[in-house]
Amino acid sequence: MHYLKASLAFIFFGIFSANAQYTETINSNRPGESQGAYAVGKNVLQLEAGGYYDSQNHDLLRSDTDIFGARYEVRYGLLTEILELHFSGSFQNQLTNQPVAGIMKETDITNFRSNILGAKFLLFDPEIHVPERKVNLYSWKANQRFNWRTLIPAVAVYGGANLLWWDNPYKFQGESVISPKAALITQHNWGNSVLVMNFIADKFTEEYPSYGGIFTLTHAITPEFAIFGEFQTYISDLYADDIVRGGAAYLFSKDFQVDVSGLVNFKDTPSRWQVAAGVSYRFDFHDDNEYIEDTYEGNRDQRGQELEEKGYYKQNERNKNEN
Structure with a gap:
């Protein structure tokens, strides 16, 4: 969950290098679709997976689609605290019923919806590179004024490759087997709340690129329980949509989390709703003596x-x- 991503990290810049402090608890990307700016930590292996049911009804095509699927992520902190290798994807069964010439036609598709191999690198951490405001011993008013430092986010970049091989029905005609994906990631940590923003360019070398943004606000009710709300927008000639998600996560231990979530959209071509649940587990091989x-x-x-x-x-x- 994103509230667990509020770790202190030290960045490599120029000829200065350091080993950062990693998070004491798991920092899962679930249950939302965004990813936070911070990596999982050096020598940390993290597995995140879950299932979902998605219902879609298309008014123009008069089709009804039921989708059962699974999402998965493998994350590993390589060499430093600020670099993360990342593999994610989804596998789903999609059953569509649509009237054709007065006859109800049923189409059944089962395959990988996506597979993405990439890496994330933390460029800037305000906890490290922006000095804290010093206490003014002579002015109570000066100490109470708004701290502009809280508006400065952590910033990371992500680069990856979409992998759609074999005869995959989810691959559009003429689409490459390998296509790029890039994202700019920002993260604000405000006490018990975290705001994460992802600005994404996907398959931008293809005939039908996709652009979008994901904006996730998470709030920790207790150290173990958190809720989140998320808005996602897709901009593409093939599929454009606006989606809202909401859900919750519970931390059973510092390495194990469960979550539930749901989504709805704002159009009828198609209209969508989804329910999902999942787990995240961390194998912590981090050297605490570093x-x-x-x-x-x-x-x-x-x-x-x-x-x-x-x-x-x-x-x-x-x-x-x-x-």
């Missing part, structure tokens, strides 16, 4: 100075000497 190292001699950032004052660097040197 400490932050600053390789830029003579010039540490503000967070690096704070860590040095707390003894992190000295502790790291002791660990090296012991080994």
Whole structure:
């Protein structure tokens, strides 16, 4: 769930490099469609999967479609805290009934709806690169004024490849077996609430590209229970739509989450509603004994100075000497 994505991460910029602090609890992308800016963490393997039922009724075609499907994601933090490898997709059975020449025709399709292999990279983390506002010891009013720092989001980029092979009925005529997908991801962490925005360009080298955005607001009611609302828009010559989703997730342990959700849209070509449920599980191979190292001699950032004052660097040197 996105409220679990509010981890502190340190970024590599230029000749400065650091190992960041990873999240203590799982940060699942479920049950919404958006992905947060933060990666799962170095050496963390995360599995996310769920099933759904989707009902579609097309007024112009007078067709009724029932879809039973499964979504899956495999996420892995590679080399650093800010890089994530990502494989996702869906497999579904689609049964459509439509009158043709006065006879009800039934069409049954079962295949992979999508498979996407990609990577996400965190470019900017305001928790690290934007200094916190200092307390004014002489002015209560100054300390109570609006903190503009809270409006600065974490920013990540995503790049991937759609993979539709074999004789797949979900592949349009003339569509390539491999096509690109890219996204700009922002994330605001506001206490118990998180706002995630995805700006997506999909299959933009094909004859019928798709563009869109996903905007997800999540609020933690308790440390274990959270609710979310989401708006998604599709812009394409083949399929354009606006969708709203809502749902909830419950954290059974720091590595295990369950979720339920639903969606509706705002048009009748087709009209849609969906219910879904799923789970997320994390295999945590992260090394908790890793400490932050600053390789830029003579010039540490503000967070690096704070860590040095707390003894992190000295502790790291002791660990090296012991080994």
